[in-house]
Amino acid sequence: MTGPRLELMWPGKDKFLVVPKDDAGKPVWVERDHPAASEVRLSDFTGAVGDVPEDPHGANLLFIGDSLDVLRILCEVPEYRSHYRGKIRLVYIDPPFNTGQAFEHYDDWMEHSTWLSFMRERLLQIRDLLAPDGSVWVHLDDAEQHRMRLLLDEVFGPANFVATVIWEKADSPRNSARQFSTDQDYVLVYSRDPDWSPNRLPRTAESDSIYTNPDDDPRGPWLPGDPYANKPYSKGLYTKTGPTGRAFTPPPGRYWRISEEKLDELDADGRIWWGPTGNARPSIKRYLSEVADLVPRTIWSKGDVGSNRTSKNEMRAIFTGVSSFATPKPERFMERVLRIGSNPGDIVLDCFAGSGTTAAVAHKMNRRWVTAELSTSTVEQFTLPRLAKVVHGEDPGGITKSVEWEGGGGFRTVTVGPSMYEDTPFGVLLAEWATNGRFARAVAGQLGFEFQEDAAPLCGVRGRMRLAVIDGAVGPEEIRQIVGALGEKERVTVVAKSVLAEAEATMKEISPGSRIRKAPRDLLTSGAERMRRRTEVGTRYTHESTEGPQS
Ligand SMILES: C[S@@+](CC[C@H](N)C(=O)[O-])C[C@H]1O[C@@H](n2cnc3c(N)ncnc32)[C@H](O)[C@@H]1O
Structure with a gap:
């Protein structure tokens, strides 16, 4: 039976929300054909700590950038996609709660509608990243948890609701509270599949x-x-x-x-x-x-997993003399999340890293991890140094002793680049930095091609389709040269900043099935179409393969 679905509506749900970096202004709504609604940004490996594997994409990763950009990179860029899409066992997020507060290290204030759009966009990507036996854990307080429950029903399906965990975060009552002193936060747990079964907890x-x-x-x-x-x-x-x-x-x-x-x-x-x-x-x-190990329960006491005070103390022990990160979570709390929802070797994702608790605990518990933080200063002050200490065995606090962590392993830092597009009064133009190799790499990521460094005049591959990117005009001469480099049965997508009249005709004649795209115009339309298809809710979601887009 088809008909109207029960769903939470809000003004702007059909639009796209652009989030400024590092508090550079307020979020703004744009139409879905705006470049930001579909762009897959370029990212660069900017550092490594400890021992990392040869394939940089398969390392533990600390991204510096917006969570949505990072999720899109993991979902769309082939070098990442093969590692992460449909393969992440556990996603824990502790996003800004929308409490109306401005914390020392970040602002936590948005309209409810803005916040919902912000979260929905990210949850749709998270859904694609989760493994069939994966689960997503969303940490919130009373400000938005009731709206988030409906949103999670919409994105993951009500049958995938698992539990609402109540965490006793407060140590003592706050007598200055005007009405009630709140003791708890919530963690909404949804699975990717209704048959998901959590790990039991060791007996105590x-x-x-x-x-x-x-x-x-x-x-x-x-x-x-x-x-x-x-x-x-x-x-x-x-x-x-x-x-x-x-x-x-x-x-x-x-x-x-x-x-x-x-x-x-x-x-x-x-x-x-x-x-x-x-x-x-x-x-x-x-x-x-x-008797078997313990089935997880929904009330987590401060005695069992620590409180806000515990995590503040953990932070102070790592960063002596520095004012603590505003909202860290206790390591024992994260340990329980990870024990229930993952096993050693599984990939764990947190795209609102803050001080990096999820990654730190995942590392100590031998999980693989990917984390992302928008604020460069938070990364420099807390996330990066904390994770480096974990790797070097210089963090004796938190769960270190109970899990017998002595240091080891490593991670890479990845910086998400600026947009490739500039929205000007004359239309959307390519940004000044989008030239030569960086332009080629950005286009490859945008169109879902694996980038090839040394294959000129070609620079990407997706099955039998090759990619050539020209930082200028393409004419018949260039087309002949590019087609000449193709293997048997191969076709090519040529992207150029301008296309001379005879180029199309030449391509049609010598390589039917190949095509020419003009940047930025055609990149935007194909990106918007791909993103629309991928993030559509309403049709029953079936698990996609890790193959890239075929258009
Ligand atoms: C509640 S804190 C997370 C605390 C973390 N669980 C911990 O234990 O430290 C939320 C974090 O999300 C970051 N953040 C906010 N918007 C973001 C975005 N769009 N992308 C990535 N991180 C973002 C904030 O800067 C802040 O550090």
Whole structure:
């Protein structure tokens, strides 16, 4: 059945939101055909810390740039796409909560509509990056969590809602609060697939302490289990006489959970408890040695995972004498998220890095990680030095001791470049920096071609389609030269800043199926179309392959 869907609407939902870098003005709405709505930006490897693999795209990555640009790069640029699209096991995000506050290191203030558009755009990309057995964890407070729940329903489907985790973030009441002193934050958990199953958590001394051994059972401590059940059971109505001669029958409306034969069998094996004097209702013993690890629960106390104060102290221990990052999360809190949703070797993503807690904890827990932070000063002051300390084994705090982290591994930094386009009163023009090799690389990423450094006059490949980028005008002479470099059955997409009249005719004659595109005009239309197709919600989303766009 098709018909109108239940969905949260807001002014501007059909538009695209441009977010300025480093507080350089307010976000602005633009139409969907604006270059920013589809551009895949150029990025550069700008540094490495510790040991990194030969393929730079497969390293742990700290991106400096806007989360949306980073997500698009991971989804679209072939060198990244093959590593990340459909392969990320866990995404945790702790975005600006929209609390109306200006923190020391970042502003947290947007209109509700603006915030929703901002988040929706990013969630659509996150959806494509998640592995079939992946999950997304969105950390918020009361300012937006109720709206985010509807948005997550829209993007991931209501059947993929898993849980709302309530984290006790406050240590003590805030008596200056005008109405209530708020104790908790929320983490909304959605899976990529409704059959997702979380890892269980290791048992703790506290969870084990409720097991006792009053009868010195050689099988060890146990808990008394209810012998009755509510569900009707054909062998569940009988009278049982205990060791002291007292008779037991289930209370009205209830049944024995096991048959009389089974009860006798367990009793003979010492697995039934009749109380200290043998006169009590029988209990079925549940042994500590036989119970599984713990299923995750939704209330996370400060005693178990730390509070805001814990994380502030962790920050102070890493950065002595510096005012703490405003909103770090405790390492034990992140450890629990990562234990439930990932295993060693899995890829974990956080595109609102802040002080870098997710990456730091993922690193210590032997996960692979990708993280992104918009603010250059936050990266320089907190994220980068913190992660470097983790690599060099110079961060003894947080979970370091409990997971026995001693240092090792490494990561790369990647800087997202400026836009390739300039929106001027005369239309969209190419930015001044878009020349020569950088122009070619930017076009390759934009059109989903793998970039080839030493293949002139060609510079990219996507299956049997090759790419040639000309920083100027293309005429018949250039077309002949480019087509001459093609292999058998290959076609070419030629991108040039201007196209001379006879170029098209020559191409048609000598390489039918090849094409010429004029930059920036044709790049914009094909980018907008690709992004529209990819981020459409409403048609049931099926998992895409990691193949690139074919148009
Ligand atoms: C709540 S903090 C994250 C704190 C982090 N979980 C930690 O433990 O330190 C949100 C971070 O997102 C960053 N941010 C805001 N807008 C962003 C964007 N568009 N892209 C990437 N990062 C952004 C802010 O600069 C801030 O550092």
